[in-house]
Amino acid sequence: MARNPERRTALLDAAIEVLAEEGARGLTFRAVDARAGVPTGTSSNYFAHRDQLLSQVADQIFVRLTPEEGSLETALRPEPTRELVVELMRWLARRMAAERTCYLGLFELRLEAARRPELRTQLTKVLRADLDENIRLHLASGMPGDADTVRLLYFALTGLLLDHFTVPGLHDERALDTLIETVVTRIVPEA
Structure with a gap:
């Protein structure tokens, strides 16, 4: 798994945008990569599977919502x-x-x-x-x-x-x- 925390955060933020605009069905690694402006396949280097991405998105949402x-x-x-x-x-x-x-x-x-x-x-x-x-x-x-x-x-x-x-x-x-x-x-x- 890749270990660049800034890129991980950017991917999670992109995933939040995809979720908000396209719904859960639109949340694919390819869609996240495109939204984040990174090469195809980047997300799969950071998240082993879609469920892991979804779980970490939940955490990132609350990081962003924290005052x-x-x-x-x-x-x-x-x-x-x-x-x-x-x-x-x-x-x-x-x-x-x-x-x-x-x-x-x-x-x-x-x-x-x-x-x-x-x-x-x-x-x-x-x-x-x-x-x-x-x-x-x-x-x-x-x-x-x-x-x-x-x-x-x-x-x-x-x-x-x-x-x-x-x-x-x-x-x-x-x-x-x-x-x-x-x-x-x-x-x-x-x-």
Whole structure:
């Protein structure tokens, strides 16, 4: 297996783009090589098989979706209130929109995981770790609500963003902000 970490990252980023634009069926080594602008056969030097590529794509998506160092701490500085939760959820939605390709790739991986047990195991591990970290941060920062509050916010935002990215005419940016506020107001108790 090849060991150039920069090239591996470029191939994984190309795979995310292919997933987002062509779906899981379009994700081939040849398509990744073409998207990355590397010679045909390069991907197969880095990934033993397609399932390995899919699993590592899941990890790369979360690397790209991880906030910049210190940005989360800065966002959590104000008084922990329901209003702050609204702002944090809006911030999160904007971050996901900025990484739309990653988020669409993640939707494709979720669908593919329904058919591939190995990918399901890896994706479950990655998503579980992310959800657990969100719960930990919410509770540690003193935000109103409990672990179930975070789970409900997660499910609601996931659904809102699925619609927002896949059927964008369903609601506009302003409507998304309003829906986020409504969701938070109905789920998060007052402090």
